[in-house]
Amino acid sequence: MKEKAKIKLGISIGDLNGIGGEVALKTFEDSRMLDFCTPVIFASNKTISHLKSTLQLDIQFTGIPEPSKAIDGKINVVNVWKESPEIRFGVEEKQAGTYAIKSLRAAVNALKKDDIDVLVTAPINKKNIQDKDYGFPGHTDYLAQQLEGDSLMFMVTDKLKVGLLTDHVAVKDVADAITPELIRKKVMLIQQSLKMDFGIRKPRIAVLGINPHSGDDGVIGQEDEQVMKPTIKALFNEGHLVYGPYAADGFFGSATYLQFDGVVAAYHDQGLIPFKTLSFGKGVNYTAGLSKVRTSPDHGTALDIAGKGVADESSFKEAVYMALQIFKNREEYRELTANPLKKQKLKR
Numbered sequence: 088m089k090e091k092a093k094i095k096l097g098i099s100i101g102d103l104n105g106i107g108g109e110v111a112l113k114t115f116e117d118s119r120m121l122d123f124c125t126p127v128i129f130a131s132n133k134t135i136s137h138l139k140s141t142l143q144l145d146i147q148f149t150g151i152p153e154p155s156k157a158i159d160g161k162i163n164v165v166n167v168w169k170e171s172p173e174i175r176f177g178v179e180e181k182q183a184g185t186y187a188i189k190s191l192r193a194a195v196n197a198l199k200k201d202d203i204d205v206l207v208t209a210p211i212n213k214k215n216i217q218d219k220d221y222g223f224p225g226h227t228d229y230l231a232q233q234l235e236g237d238s239l240m241f242m243v244t245d246k247l248k249v250g251l252l253t254d255h256v257a258v259k260d261v262a263d264a265i266t267p268e269l270i271r272k273k274v275m276l277i278q279q280s281l282k283m284d285f286g287i288r289k290p291r292i293a294v295l296g297i298n299p300h301s302g303d304d305g306v307i308g309q310e311d312e313q314v315m316k317p318t319i320k321a322l323f324n325e326g327h328l329v330y331g332p333y334a335a336d337g338f339f340g341s342a343t344y345l346q347f348d349g350v351v352a353a354y355h356d357q358g359l360i361p362f363k364t365l366s367f368g369k370g371v372n373y374t375a376g377l378s379k380v381r382t383s384p385d386h387g388t389a390l391d392i393a394g395k396g397v398a399d400e401s402s403f404k405e406a407v408y409m410a411l412q413i414f415k416n417r418e419e420y421r422e423l424t425a426n427p428l429k430k431q432k433l434k435r
């Protein structure tokens with residue numbers, strides 16, 4: 088029987104002065120990882136050689152002329168640039184951001200052309216990536232523009248999956264941004280992702296309130312009364328297993344989150360502080376809702392430890408596993424939903 092082709096996993100290298108290259112390469116120091124996928128790193132042979140020797144990494148890689156030529160069983164490197172940009176670990180500077188975006192653009196182009204199947208992004212610095220051609224606060228917004236679908240910032244582990252109503256939005260703009268339409272759209276994206284990407288048939292979803300104590304019946308702000316409650320009730324009445332709004336502090340403090348398959352947080356830090364506190368190093372940042380799969384570790388560029396060889400690659404490894412699992416789950420979901428009768432097993 089013909090062996091199924093390995094999933095091609097693209098990697099954008101992130102900020103060159105940060106820990107992205109280190110955690111990505113450390114992940115593939117364990118050659119067993121090549122049994123699960125074929126990695127394709129978007130950077131250059133010289134840059135990867137430099138990282139390898141400076142950080143004393145035990146990897147072998149192969150330069151390939153283009154992503155479609157990736158070889159199974161190898162760590163493939165595409166030459167996105169020919170020059171050797173200086174790597175100055177720990178330094179926040181424009182040049183590192185420029186190369187991060189070159190790598191990301193090349194990887195996303197390959198993803199769109201199906202030269203790679205999934206993408207794992209190493210962290211970028213939001214300030215030094217800004218220029219006239221790239222005006223996004225992070226990967227999520229760029230991918231939303233480049234790929235089909237509506238994006239959702241979804242932070243995931245086995246036990247906790249937190250999706251955001253508003254992601255890279257300034258706190259002063261959060262309340263105005265949260266409308267019944269937005270809540271409905273994001274809740275539906277979370278529900279669909281839990282079904283299609285994580286194989287949960289009837290997901291239970293909790294929504295967190297915007298204000299302290301979900302507003303205490305209108306004593307502290309009106310948003311929970313006027314926007315959150317009626318929208319959640321309407322969704323529930325339509326048959327969706329959506330509950331809330333829950334006061335965020337007690338919800339996490341009492342571990343109520345364990346009773347739900349997904350949690351909807353109103354804004355970035357409401358969701359990401361508990362998420363990272365509970366699972367830093369094991370969590371994955373997944374961009375749900377789009378036509379292609381992109382994951383990322385749960386940390387940033389960590390300039391304070393860059394180049395020291397002490398960065399922990401666990402979350403990057405989880406991001407790799409999760410991208411592969413979601414890709415497979417989506418294939419299975421497509422098969423099942425394309426012809427639901429075909430797969431049913433008759434019980435006699």
Ligand SMILES: NC(=O)c1ccc[n+]([C@@H]2O[C@H](COP(=O)([O-])OP(=O)(O)OC[C@H]3O[C@@H](n4cnc5c(N)ncnc54)[C@H](O)[C@@H]3O)[C@@H](O)[C@H]2O)c1
Nearest residue numbers: 209210211212213383386387388389390391392398399400
């Ligand atoms: N996916 C992404 O591109 C992404 C994600 C988060 C933050 N960022 C960006 O990264 C930059 C720095 O952000 P930050 O300082 O808030 O967060 P950070 O995650 O980079 O660092 C926070 C702390 O955690 C430590 N840390 C992070 N990853 C680690 C690892 N793998 N092993 C050991 N220690 C680790 C750091 O040393 C630091 O002390 C910002 O520009 C931010 O926007 C990017």
Ligand SMILES: N[C@H](C(=O)O)[C@H](O)COP(=O)(O)O
Nearest residue numbers: 225226227228372383385386
């Ligand atoms: N909020 C994300 C986190 O803390 O992990 C991070 O900034 C990355 O965002 P993008 O995936 O949009 O780059």
